[in-house]
Amino acid sequence: MSLLRVEHLSVTLRNRPVLRDVSFDVEEGECVGLIGPNGAGKSTLMRAALGLVAHEGQSSIAVMRDADRARAAAWMPQMREIAWPVTVDTLVMLGRIPHMAGGQKPGAEDHARVDAAIAATGLEAFRQRTATRLSGGEQARVLIARALAQDTPLIVADEPVAGLDPAHQISTMETFAKLARDGRSVIVSLHDLGLAARHCTRLIILSEGRIAADGAPADVLTLDSLRDVFGITAYFRDTDQGPVFQPLSVI
Numbered sequence: 001m002s003l004l005r006v007e008h009l010s011v012t013l014r015n016r017p018v019l020r021d022v023s024f025d026v027e028e029g030e031c032v033g034l035i036g037p038n039g040a041g042k043s044t045l046m047r048a049a050l051g052l053v054a055h056e057g058q059s060s061i062a063v064m065r066d067a068d069r070a071r072a073a074a075w076m077p078q079m080r081e082i083a084w085p086v087t088v089d090t091l092v093m094l095g096r097i098p099h100m101a102g103g104q105k106p107g108a109e110d111h112a113r114v115d116a117a118i119a120a121t122g123l124e125a126f127r128q129r130t131a132t133r134l135s136g137g138e139q140a141r142v143l144i145a146r147a148l149a150q151d152t153p154l155i156v157a158d159e160p161v162a163g164l165d166p167a168h169q170i171s172t173m174e175t176f177a178k179l180a181r182d183g184r185s186v187i188v189s190l191h192d193l194g195l196a197a198r199h200c201t202r203l204i205i206l207s208e209g210r211i212a213a214d215g216a217p218a219d220v221l222t223l224d225s226l227r228d229v230f231g232i233t234a235y236f237r238d239t240d241q242g243p244v245f246q247p248l249s250v251i
């Protein structure tokens with residue numbers, strides 16, 4: 001089943017075309033890595049697909065009513081602003097709001113989802129800490145937990161692993177890959193092509209606002225695309241420990 005259908009999506013910002021005629025579907029069970037150089041349009045694509053920025057073309061989620069959209073997709077923006085000095089527990093519980101009727105208190109299901117999200121992000125020791133007083137990487141994990149607690153078929157995360165230490169980068173990507181194995185889907189933008197190659201089921205390369213390649217990591221991370229889009233050479237092998245990708249030099 002398609003969780004997101006984007007058709008001929010274009011965005012113009014300040015008279016500059018930033019996204020040009022982008023079309024793709026995301027099916028259940030996909031962990032889609034959105035990759036591309038700085039300024040390629042990754043954030044703009046995710047925001048337009050969610051209906052957060054004016055666009056031409058169609059997105060199946062952008063057209064939804066707010067309440068339906070909040071149950072269809074969780075969004076983790078690149079700007080990790082935590083506005084209020086609330087506890088980690090309270091902030092993660094905010095992810096449950098789309099599932100609660102107005103004024104209703106969190107129930108057993110809500111608490112269970114929050115517990116699971118806190119465990120998946122290794123935040124057990126932080127539950128009563130004030131979220132605004134955590135380090136940047138810890139705050140990122142709290143926002144990932146809030147997105148997980150939202151318990152949506154689709155998670156859209158803009159550079160969620162930027163600034164995380166290696167263990168938490170890997171565990172976050174493993175969490176996303178497991179969600180996909182369980183039949184949900186994730187769209188995640190990232191610059192670490194090694195993590196992308198290892199944990200994503202599919203990669204979409206965006207270049208100057210257009211899709212330059214879309215497919216399995218081994219089919220997308222070719223010498224040609226690495227040269228033409230990223231301007232790099234790289235080592236990429238399928239090993240008995242999984243795919244290993246290492247950028248080598250700038251061309």
Ligand SMILES: Nc1ncnc2c1ncn2[C@@H]1O[C@H](COP(=O)(O)OP(=O)(O)OP(=O)(O)O)[C@@H](O)[C@H]1O
Nearest residue numbers: 013014016018036037038039040041042043044045
């Ligand atoms: N509000 C805006 N007004 C005008 N131009 C913008 C605006 N926001 C983004 N842009 C431009 O749109 C282009 C795409 O930006 P976007 O943030 O989508 O890229 P990105 O691929 O996510 O980049 P990065 O990897 O650096 O986060 C860039 O050239 C950027 O300068």
